[in-house]
Amino acid sequence: MIRPKVYVTRIVDDEAMDILKKHCDVTAWSGTDPVPPAELEKNIAQVDGLFCVLTDKINKKLLGMAKNLKVISTMSVGYDHLDINEIKKRGIRVGYTPDILTDSTAELTIGLLLATSRRLIEANTAAKVGHWQTWSPFWMCGIGLKNATVGFFGFGRIGQEIARRLKTFKIKEILYTSRSAKKEAEEIGASKVNFNDLLKHSDFLIVACSFNEDTKEIFNMNAFRNMKKNAVLINSSRGGVVKQDDLVKALEEKVIWGAGLDVTTPEPLPPNHVLFKLDNCVILPHIGSATTDCRKEMSALTANNIVAVLNNQQMPSELHL
Ligand code: NDP
Ligand code: DGY
Numbered sequence: 451m452i453r454p455k456v457y458v459t460r461i462v463d464d465e466a467m468d469i470l471k472k473h474c475d476v477t478a479w480s481g482t483d484p485v486p487p488a489e490l491e492k493n494i495a496q497v498d499g500l501f502c503v504l505t506d507k508i509n510k511k512l513l514g515m516a517k518n519l520k521v522i523s524t525m526s527v528g529y530d531h532l533d534i535n536e537i538k539k540r541g542i543r544v545g546y547t548p549d550i551l552t553d554s555t556a557e558l559t560i561g562l563l564l565a566t567s568r569r570l571i572e573a574n575t576a577a578k579v580g581h582w583q584t585w586s587p588f589w590m591c592g593i594g595l596k597n598a599t600v601g602f603f604g605f606g607r608i609g610q611e612i613a614r615r616l617k618t619f620k621i622k623e624i625l626y627t628s629r630s631a632k633k634e635a636e637e638i639g640a641s642k643v644n645f646n647d648l649l650k651h652s653d654f655l656i657v658a659c660s661f662n663e664d665t666k667e668i669f670n671m672n673a674f675r676n677m678k679k680n681a682v683l684i685n686s687s688r689g690g691v692v693k694q695d696d697l698v699k700a701l702e703e704k705v706i707w708g709a710g711l712d713v714t715t716p717e718p719l720p721p722n723h724v725l726f727k728l729d730n731c732v733i734l735p736h737i738g739s740a741t742t743d744c745r746k747e748m749s750a751l752t753a754n755n756i757v758a759v760l761n762n763q764q765m766p767s768e769l770h771l
Contacts, residue, residue: 454498454760455518459485459506462525466501466749473757474499491515499523499756505717508532513540521759525752527551527607530661530688534771544769545755547748548607551739556611558712558738559686563654566710566732567682568592593653593682593707595619601652602626603668604659604687605640612656613638625651628659649676654684661688669693674700681706686738689715694725701728712738 456470458478470476477493479485484505494500494516502508504526513519513536522537523545537544565571573590576582598621602609605626613624617639624640626632627648635642645668648655655677659665669683670693677683683706685692694715700706708730714723717736725731739745751767758765 454520455496456499456501456756456760457490457493457497458501459490460503460525462501462749462752463746465746466753469750469753469757470501474760487512494519499760501525501752501756502531504528504531506531508537510536513537513542516540516542521545521756521765523752523755525748528660528688529769530690538771543759543765544771545752545759545765545767546769547751547767549767550747550751551744552607552611554741554744555608555686555738556615558734558740559608559612559656559658559684560615562686562710562712562732562734563595563656563682563684566684566708567595567654569729571732572729593680595621595654597622598653599623599625599651600654600656601643601648602628602640603645603648603655603657603691604628604665605632605635606658606660608686609656609658610634610638612658613640645673646676649673650678652681653678654682657683657685657687657691659687659691661690665691667691667693669697671696671700671705674705677706679704679707683709684711685709686712689713689717698724698728701725701730704730708732710734712736 454474456474456476458476460479461482491512494512498518498520500519500522502522502524508522508531510533519542521543525547527546527548529546569590569592600616600621602613605628625643625648626640627643627645631642669691674696697709701709710732712734713736719733725733755765755767
């Protein structure tokens, strides 16, 4: 019997590889860096299944070379790196990893929020370089969550889990903006507002939306000018939601108080980028879902999605196009 062929674009854990190898002939890019486009193009021509990650741009040109491709499974919940229209046209199925990374990403976002609002990185650096001379009444003061209005732009799986956790910080209220009203909002105690009201009233504004044509650069100077001067912006969705040059200006000119970013444009953000020089900005290298258990679960699910399609079974986690 001819076994289906699968290409894996990154080194993943043994469990995921074993799942694939049990059913398929597997070729894998052996680097920790993204597979070069030419290498991916060469391999996509041969395979029935593709295991990819969010740095792989699955575009029209690449899909045009994929003669036998039946399934693309991405080790991520975000799928903005996939040309969904082209994939749909070609009848290729898509797998992704929602839910299992929600808790890890919510935890990280809260860590990032506290690191930004309580100036943890700045304070740690100050202590290390000898700027901690004595306890001082107003040194390294930040902004507290108690009595704060916390706004969410995007209130899906991750946004809601962040909100549930933040309630224990004695915040005043939770606002959210999304396309549709969320049935979970009542239990969480969150109120749906329009974008302008979200900007106007939020002390903390957490970006937890997906990246698409409508959310692209929606956080621009116009938005920052409508925010409170003391507002803290936290983005753990995608860098492209923020117009980054405008954010630099807004932070330099104190249009808003601070920003914490787990995602940037580009990724990686060059170490000499001006954002790294700003004390009121905390940058993390896209580690929202980065706990070992979560990444293992994500890679196993990504593999299982492929195997299911190639064995004519129901995908454990299909993105319905
Ligand atoms: P969900 O699909 O559950 O939530 C996405 C939310 O974005 C929904 O509330 C949706 O609203 C909202 N949204 C989309 N477009 C718009 C718009 N134009 N205006 C207002 N709201 C909009 O996804 P998850 O919560 O699981 O994940 C969210 C994103 O987080 C992912 O797409 C990914 O990019 C990012 N992510 C980042 C991680 C990291 O490591 N930093 C880890 C995991 C995810 P509606 O439902 O009404 O359409
Ligand atoms: C995703 O899943 O979309 C994240 O960005 C990485 O886990």
